[in-house]
Amino acid sequence: MASSFSRRFGYQGVPAEITVREDAPEVLREGIVMLADHLGLSPHSARSKVCGILLRRPDPGNWSAYPNVADEVQELVWQAPWYRVYDIAEGFYESLSENDPESGRQFENRLNEFFRENGIGWAMENGLIIARGSEIFAESSKSASMLMASTGRQTAAQEMHEALADLSRRPEADITGAVQHSMAALECVARDVLNQPTKTLGQLVSSLNLPKPLDAGLEKLWGFASEQGRHLREGRTPRFEDAELVVTVASAISVYLMRGASDQ
Known part of the structure; x- marks a missing residue:
């Protein structure tokens, strides 16, 4: 995957003030699913990971990856307790890294950019979510x-x-x-x-x-x-x-x- 314009030229914004700690805002819930999908994690693999974390039974009526299973994943993440969203992010990193370590690294790097840009007080380090301060x-x-x-x-x-x-x-x-x-x-x-x-x-x-x-x-x-x-x-x-x-x-x-x- 070719590097983006901002990475090629070293552009990055000033990190936003941290305003989110014990929460997982809508933009994050949507973002981690989109990012994992963009980096090649299939809807079925994503659903398996999310259901395992939430201890939820996959919908047996959903078979097709798009849009059925993909929508199910989004709905599960949308309804999860805030702290489970970060567990899911760790799970997505694990699944991506098992298939392709480079995809895992890209997921971590982009997620950390997302955290900084959106004032979220967490960071991912070697696949684990840790507190991010100043x-x-x-x-x-x-x-x-x-x-x-x-x-x-x-x-x-x-x-x-x-x-x-x-x-x-x-x-x-x-x-x-x-x-x-x-x-x-x-x-x-x-x-x-x-x-x-x-x-x-x-x-x-x-x-x-x-x-x-x-x-x-x-x-x-x-x-x-x-x-x-x-x-x-x-x-x-x-x-x-x-x-x-x-x-x-x-x-x-x-x-x-x-x-x-x-x-x-």
């Missing part, structure tokens, strides 16, 4: 995870992985879990850098030699995470954006500490 969030968390793993800080890397997984849970993100795990990752890094394996992050802040007033900022972040992630009070449930901020800052500070340690 560009700063994406870059900082990715850099932190890679550096933790490459420097042998596997516990910290696992904690950061769990934080990102918590934000990607469906139908509801585990906000408090994301806060807890991201700060645990930062705590692991701080303990390793200072060789203080038993102290908490709150006890280590003053020894990290952070530029002032960033040290005070980290103390406040630790306090916020302790209150919102560990000692919740009624009516004080953190938002997704709060967790995204904590993960972003924890990632950035972790990278700062690890790079500083490597320079010594």
